[in-house]
Amino acid sequence: MRAVAAKLRWATRRRQEFGSCAVGTRVARVLGELTRVYGRPCEVGISIGVSLTQPELAALVGASEPSVHRVLRSLREHRVIETGYRRILVRDVPELSRIAGTDWGAPPLSASPRPAPAIPPPPRPWRRPS
DSSP states (O other): OHHHHHHHHHHHHHHHHHHHSOHHHHHHHHHHHHHHHHEEEETTEEEEOSOOOHHHHHHHHTSOHHHHHHHHHHHHHTTSEEEETTEEEESOHHHHHHHHTOOOOSOOGGGSOOOOOOOOOOOOOOOOOO
């Protein structure tokens, strides 16, 4: 149930962002979300631990590939990110957060402690109706 609810929240956020934000903002938000969820700290920033091509990123953002290429080039020129073959390194998380219009300049979720999951009660034995 939690997984379905999380997917619905994610889909709802995407629909809201696609209709109201510029391509640069959407790219920054997707990169920020990937950084928080899959980011691995390294010596010069946070490496996004997902092998992602630029066409795949364009599909996630809901924009054309040339538009995403332009945004990524601008982010590289401003030294916010570095890109390589199927890899993205976020060098400046606070700046990416500013571009995205969010306040998540925090470290990735994978680096923060998570509360222990609740242990569900044991399943009740199945009984055939009488």
